Amino acid sequence: MTSAGGRYQWVIVKVETSEPGLYGIGSASNHHQAFTVAAAIEKHMAPFWTGRDVDRIDDIWYATQYRNYRRSDTVLNNALSGLDMALWDIKGKRAGMPVYDLLGGKVRDAVPCYGHADGRTMDEVADGVKSFMDRGFRHVRAQMGGYGGGGMIPPGQGRRVQGGFNGPAFDEEAYVEAIPRLFEHLRVKLGKEVKLIHDVHEHLSPTMAVELARRMEPYRMFFVEDILPPELIQWYRNIKQVTSTPMAMGEIFTNPQEWVPCITERIIDFARHRISTIGGITAGKKVAALCEAFGVRTAWQEGGDNDPVNFAAACHIDLSSSAFGIQEENRWPELVHEMLPGTPKLPDGYAYVNEAPGLGIDINETMARKYPVDAPSGREDGFTVRSIDGSLVRP
Template sequence: MPVYQLLGGKCREAAACYAHAGGSCREEVVDSIRAFMEEGYRHIRVQLGGYGGLSSALTRPDGAQDGAYFDPRGYVRAHLQLFEYVRQQVGDEVELLHDIHERLTPIDAVGFASDAERFKLFFLEDPLAPEDLEWFHSIRQQCSTPIAMGELFNHPREWQPLIAGRLIDFLRMHVSQMGGITPARNVAAFANMYGVRTAWHGPGDTSPVGHAANLHLDLWAPNFGVQEWCRFPEHVYEVFPGLPEVRGGYMYPNDRPGLGIDVDEELAARYPCKDQVEQWTQTRLPDGSPSRP
């Protein structure tokens, strides 16, 4: 029996996904958006210059360490201009999403959310760090931009007040990090009472098994919002037979028991993990001090 049946049955045949559109300039971002739209995607996350924004114009202090340098104020200006340009080019036919990655000061995050309101984002993700949750009241008082939050959360005390206070609109928790399918189901049911929808964390470094778990929760949840999805290389589909299929902007399950996915351990051994430092973990502010990754 598929897991979604054990949860109570499915509310939908497939889960709407959002894709990631990025580029070093706004024209590249729009080209990426249009390509995804042609594939059928209706929800697209837009980022300019990768996770750290555009940093080529930054002047670093002598002796500053290497890293992905990030100018918070420049990031805000560039992305507000990006949102405006994207709306001019593709109109309102596509839902736009954006992720701040908690890299702004709370007051700058409040201002960014307010200034972005006119672009009608589907949601603005992680505007604040988990230790700054009180600032969500200020965002709500300033604007109606939908807010998504949760990928760094670990404990119910972090998400309960935001849900009950109707301070966020989408749950972005990482299912394995919060304890697995049962805790995720419980949180989704709790959030449903407050009009908060699910948008489980599903970046490229989430395993195919994790994506399958996300999908079964998506199919069951009456308050499903959207599902993050990143394309895998072809060999990953061989290592993980049963990996959910995505077409036309939707993720589809199979009817196999459990999560419907398996692992070919012998084939997986051909692709050992690489011991390397990812550039996004080396984000720095203009003066060289570390920023949140």
């Protein structure tokens, strides 16, 4: 585990083989459960994995899933993802080929990414979007403020319950009014060239989700993400029946029975899984193949808490998949590039991986140990959003 000199809590798996100098690395990072994942690997998974044939990736993947009868939980998937990526890294090194070549070879030369723009005012958001456009990005996610921005009522404001919750509160009706105004402003100020994205973070009730999706139609969204939580997948059928706004979903999926119907019934337009949450490259390549068969595109999830090994793994799938739609960007300070040499770079809105065998990324263990994770960040307990009456807002 390493903090990489910042607020991160990364879990990087290193798999060593009986061949001198041959090893692979993978991402098992889960910022909310980092210590739990690390303990699962060290105490439970490592003894089960030790001594197995590293070439039998699929067999190891399924054996790990089924060994305790119950499967597809978040901690297991994160741990398995770290191993799986490391095994693909090893296989590429043995073959002398990048992982994207093992997956069938490149179908594109680089990976188009989308940037993240936000601000306290609509003009600040527009300036942020324009900044990404000036750097070569053609796709930008636009958010008003922080989590739930556009619908957050400041502490002490609004009609509060006496003696009850008095913190920042989410108002879904205010949100559904504010977000279309933001994108109207962006289109007027920036035109139609930029492809815009917005993340709802599963905050809305089904009725208000349908309303927002319809109101966003005039702004030609590239997609709206996580308008509803995975427990309400069936409502995406209703949304697709009444609106043309593209939908993206999958960031918090862990079980194939969550995403398979979304893809096969074509009720989403983009699959938004995180590779280190669903089981690694082995799972990701199967999701991409399913998407290709049903006309759905991939948009693998990243985010500020994720590590470069996961990003590299996602990019290798992106480079080799015809189902690719877009890749969420991630950027790190120079210290991280030194700690994890080979970290992909995004000089012009595209992610580039090197042509080294395997994932093309390594870890400087001596440097990583200089930045230990000594205690949970507080995010291991998660975070909550509440409405003005104190009730919990999903996810």
